[in-house]
Amino acid sequence: MNNLAVKWNNISLVKRIIMGLILGTILALVVPSATPIALLGSLFVGALKAIAPVLVFFLVMAALCQHKEGKKTNMKSIVALYLLGTLIAGMVAVIASFMFPIKLTLVAGAEGVTPPGGVGEVLQTLLMNVVSNPVSSLANANYIGILTWALVFGLALKNSSDSTKQVIINISDAVSQAVRWIINLAPFGIMGLVFDTIATAGIESLFSYGQLIVLLVGCMAFVALVVNPILTFIAIRKNPYPLVFKCLKESGITAFFTRSSAANIPVNMGLCKDLGLNKDTYSVSIPLGATINMGGAAITISVLALAAAHTMGVKVDIGTAVILSVLSAVSACGASGVAGGSLLLVPLACSLFGIPNDIAMQVVGVGFIVGVIQDSCETALNSSTDVLYTAIAELAKNRKEGKASKIA
Template identity: 50%
Template structure:
């Protein structure tokens, strides 16, 4: 039965779960039994993701062979460039389509928010060197990344048998995460049921224009800006790879709303593309914190919406500073409690907006988060895969090696087909 279940594409199963959860939310809004599936799914995601990221990076670094090929330089440059260009696109969209918010009289959001660049950097450094066990418990991915790298380098001095054990444990944990992902349709049905039965779509509809600007900007960035970057790096048609990464990585990330949990999907897709494992086994987890174009868009658009609402004129130099500031802050957003939304007060302080008003904007962000956060995660996660592949193709072309992106995607598409019951039975 499980083999038959898996024979259907994960994306199709997720869409079925979405439809079923929506119908149940409308027809049986008081039936709370289905909602617990969403809670169990989210709990499983939060539980396994930090452990998986820690062991994946530690295993990849400990098994790294000196002199082997990697593409870290190109990947990191693309991550940072994409985040900065995303911020620029968000500023441009805000100028073309200014949004005015209806700020509530009193909006309270739990937790504090950084109000200066110095505070952001201080928080990032402090979070990075926090207790590694506490980092796993609290899902502090910046600290997880730091300690996984440190321990991974230390393990390089140990025996081959020790490193093999770490690799096998990492593989086992990844298999558990993949099993959780297989249950995504049930979890998503529970999540969408809870959302519709409790609040419907009225809250999101109230801020429809803001949602359209955010989603439209993210779509423009992923379908225009990022393909342009791929073309510059490879001089080949970027859309076969761009659309494929959006399909295999972006759609699952949209529904799970977790870049960390989407790592196994990106790793499998990288393998299907035939990429270098020594490179993608580190660059994919790294992208979870270093590649945050979606977060940069959210911070920039919502900050400028607050300015438009308050009648604050935004000059070009200030807009330029905002782009750099949000790009830097978004890069470490996962290391700050509350994620990208709590960076808004820091950006708003550039324009003299009080923390009270800024936190009301953050409150609006949580209201539209069901859409905003889903699209943001899809952009971030899919671009991790896109840029990892592009960096490797770029380095190969520089060495004079032949690269056919369209053919690579076609091969990966064939490998990504669901396993049929007949194929399982024959094995």
């Protein structure tokens, strides 16, 4: 039994995840009523979501309390990349929607869902999350609040005794080890998630919205395989695709199935460590990226809003399209790091064209139908880009300073 476990662990995690994916698909087609298999997926995502807030809190606090004066991080560059990438993604979606206009078959609205009333409300929510109770922030996975309080406590502990700092570091290491154990179970979790998706939703329900899915996924693929490599090349001045593909493979795959940027934070932390990145930087940039780096969300908001406009026969001029790009980028930064977070911001974008809220909520209903694919691809793009932008900021800095880098 021990030999079998050793052999299993010696197989790369990505290969084990692919095996789980294939097995989950086969089981869903052969025994779709085997609900205990689906439970594996729920347990895996639940465990990641449970441990991620604690991991972020102690990692950030430990990094700051032992931070030495004079040590520099790349947070300014990373935040700039997050905002630039999200804006470009929104622009790509707007241009693609003009090139390939789509009309929707509207469905019943998303009952019981209350979208924000405007950009001001989105930003107000973000600011209120900053000052949220620290215990409440941990319990509710409010990463803006978690980051804020981790920064406060980390800075407050800088002048504490070495023994106190060591306790924080030991707790951080223990939580990190627990995360590694959970991630090692990813193949079984992915198997359950794939089984649940195919057994309950099926592929047939997506066929009637095929054009919309192709447009959404096409925009996200363009950003992942064209826009991001261009930004990476500008930063590192060499072939960007090895790094881009590594981030997509090791972060994007798990994010695709968990459909939660928040749940994928531990995976991204591990990937940053494997890449040899500065822990002082990525312990802050990764959880921050799960909140504000939302290129995939900007694409979803723009495409669905313009699809609603085309469906209602609303003429959209270039000026309004530019405003939509900016609006979708700003709104996307307020999208929750959980499944379906961007869909609640579609009515906000629709209001730009004077589309009534009841029609906008029907578009949200369409979004939930295609969400099996849309939200998975969106999260994969968002989460993998968190690592990519963190990596290229460090590579660009090393290149300017003439330093060698561990990153391939």
